[in-house]
Amino acid sequence: MGITKSEIFTDKQNKLAGMLKALAHPARIAIIQHLVKSQACICGDLVGELGLAQATISQHLKELKNAGLIQGTIEGTSVCYCIDPKVWKQYKSALESFFSVEVANSQCC
Amino acid sequence: MGITKSEIFTDKQNKLAGMLKALAHPARIAIIQHLVKSQACICGDLVGELGLAQATISQHLKELKNAGLIQGTIEGTSVCYCIDPKVWKQYKSALESFFSVEVANSQCC
């Protein structure tokens, strides 16, 4: 039906999936990379950099904001976006611990 | 329009987004965790474990298979699924290098 049955999974599973989803789009990856590179930046920049319409970028920024990954502060007519280092580290360690499990090296079955 | 404009992003960005997308669902996280725990397992198991219909789980398994994360070998009437350790390590290092960039610790702007 297009709706995820969140209630049957653990909080951790839902949260991890949500984190991954927030970054599961090349535009959002590109935005994050751009923010990292310039350490602080303005939305208008991105509209020039990426080849997407202003409304579309604003939508992606909103998702990243909802995920807590970025913050925006109003700066005159423009908005200054940057990565929230605390949340970034949380993401990093959550994914690290997910991927750090040992996977059997033997052939399947 | 619902279609991602892959052509305007780099291969790396598209690939990374694809990796994240493959895991961006709690059911797929749960499947991976179950496979890790039991090191090798059978689909029927999962239908019992998770509370999803067989068709739905089969669909999620297909996506993980397309992403290269799991392999299935036919074993009589059932299929034995397990994680591909090589691809798993690729994911791990790709995400590690994405998250390893230093993010400014100062307040925004």
Add this chain to the structure above:
DNA sequence: ATCATTGATCGTAATATTACAATTAAACTT
């Protein structure tokens, strides 16, 4: 005050995803 700039929001269209019942295909069991 008027105009320009910037970015959020609204409305809409196209496509993708999630979920499941029903069916099918393949291999085992009797």
Add this chain to the structure above:
DNA sequence: AAGTTTAATTGTAATATTACGATCAATGAT
């Protein structure tokens, strides 16, 4: 051979996502 079991596939419905034009709200510039 007939029936059973297992998992893939098909068809379908509901919802979500992606994208963009148009508009709106807020601030700055003239």
